[in-house]
Amino acid sequence: MNNFTIKQIADELDAEAFGDLNLEILGVNTPSKASTNELALAMDPSYEEALNSSDAITAIVWPGADWKKLGLSAGIIAPRSRYVLSGVTHLFEKKLEIIDGIDSSAIVSESAILGKNVSIGAFTIIGERVEIGDNAKIFSHTTISEDSIIGENALIYSGVRIGARIRVGNNFICQSNTVIGVDGFSYVTPKPGAVEEAKSTGKITASSRTEGFERINSLGTVIIGENVEIGANTAIDRGTIENTIIGDGCKLDNLVHIGHNVNIGNTCLICGQVGIAGSSIIGDRVVLGGQVGIADHISIGSDVIVAGKSGISSNVPSGRVMMGNPAMRMDLNIESYKAIRRLPRILAKFTKIEELISKDK
Numbered sequence: 334m335n336n337f338t339i340k341q342i343a344d345e346l347d348a349e350a351f352g353d354l355n356l357e358i359l360g361v362n363t364p365s366k367a368s369t370n371e372l373a374l375a376m377d378p379s380y381e382e383a384l385n386s387s388d389a390i391t392a393i394v395w396p397g398a399d400w401k402k403l404g405l406s407a408g409i410i411a412p413r414s415r416y417v418l419s420g421v422t423h424l425f426e427k428k429l430e431i432i433d434g435i436d437s438s439a440i441v442s443e444s445a446i447l448g449k450n451v452s453i454g455a456f457t458i459i460g461e462r463v464e465i466g467d468n469a470k471i472f473s474h475t476t477i478s479e480d481s482i483i484g485e486n487a488l489i490y491s492g493v494r495i496g497a498r499i500r501v502g503n504n505f506i507c508q509s510n511t512v513i514g515v516d517g518f519s520y521v522t523p524k525p526g527a528v529e530e531a532k533s534t535g536k537i538t539a540s541s542r543t544e545g546f547e548r549i550n551s552l553g554t555v556i557i558g559e560n561v562e563i564g565a566n567t568a569i570d571r572g573t574i575e576n577t578i579i580g581d582g583c584k585l586d587n588l589v590h591i592g593h594n595v596n597i598g599n600t601c602l603i604c605g606q607v608g609i610a611g612s613s614i615i616g617d618r619v620v621l622g623g624q625v626g627i628a629d630h631i632s633i634g635s636d637v638i639v640a641g642k643s644g645i646s647s648n649v650p651s652g653r654v655m656m657g658n659p660a661m662r663m664d665l666n667i668e669s670y671k672a673i674r675r676l677p678r679i680l681a682k683f684t685k686i687e688e689l690i691s692k693d694k
Contacts, residue, residue: 352407517593
């Protein structure tokens with residue numbers, strides 16, 4: 334367990350502290366449940382009532398809070414609450430345990446190159462010519478296939494599958510049961526099929542019927558940059574010819590699917606159940622809300638935010654906030670929604686006008 338004084342916590346957070354700075358903290362908790370030796374996370378005025386009713390004598394509070402009136406003996410001021418919360422959770426993190434070195438049940442190829450202080454958990458398989466950087470921690474039941482390179486300080490949780498020839502930068506974090514480098518979903522019919530006919534004519538006829546599909550194999554790989562984090566049960570396809578690319582600093586949530594040849598820029602935030610179809614290009618600092626769907630061969634500029642459940646079916650320029658399906662600028666989507674809500678009233682007025690006209694006749 335990590336124990337810290339108020340001063341140590343404030344110094345780590347580069348934050349202002351007050352009261353008895355030598356008080357020792359054993360953990361953190363919500364304002365209503367914090368005990369006398371826990372730091373209450375009351376970083377907003379809305380927590381004042383809960384803090385007053387708890388046993389807490391230390392807290393992280395909002396700027397301008399009267400800590401003496403709140404009955405506190407010490408605490409820390411949080412000018413940006415969620416940023417401070419990030420620092421606090423790092424300090425008090427309860428990390429999963431893994432043995433030092435290589436578990437006896439792991440299978441590590443003789444041609445693999447392991448850096449210093451690498452830990453490999455039970456029943457993990459490291460393939461031929463794999464390179465793993467210093468201080469990597471790879472938990473149980475993970476597979477890293479041939480010719481892949483994993484950078485330094487990697488943290489790879491149980492059940493992850495990393496395919497062949499994958500390149501991963503330093504400080505990589507990957508949650509359980511994610512698969513990186515699977516074959517892309519790419520097929521072709523021997524002659525022009527229904528999809529092609531529908532795109533060109535808007536119709537489907539007997540002439541476009543096909544008896545089956547031929548696979549287009551994925552010859553590319555996946556390139557993942559520095560400081561990337563990937564959630565659980567996410568799937569990333571390798572490229573068909575060119576590589577699938579995830580840029581530096583990107584954070585992918587659980588249950589995300591990245592199609593073949595997708596190129597994602599730096600510092601993007603991709604929330605749960607997002608699907609990005611093949612060959613789409615995403616700029617830097619893009620935020621995709623939960624369940625956003627992006628069609629294939631779409632280009633999205635930098636500094637774009639897409640609201641949850643939106644569907645992107647055409648290119649989006651930089652600096653846009655998009656919403657809806659089909660997605661449009663957020664302000665236009667809101668006006669469209671308002672207009673739809675007004676339709677029943679408008680139709681009722683038309684009905685009355687028709688009735689009046691009919692009576693006049």
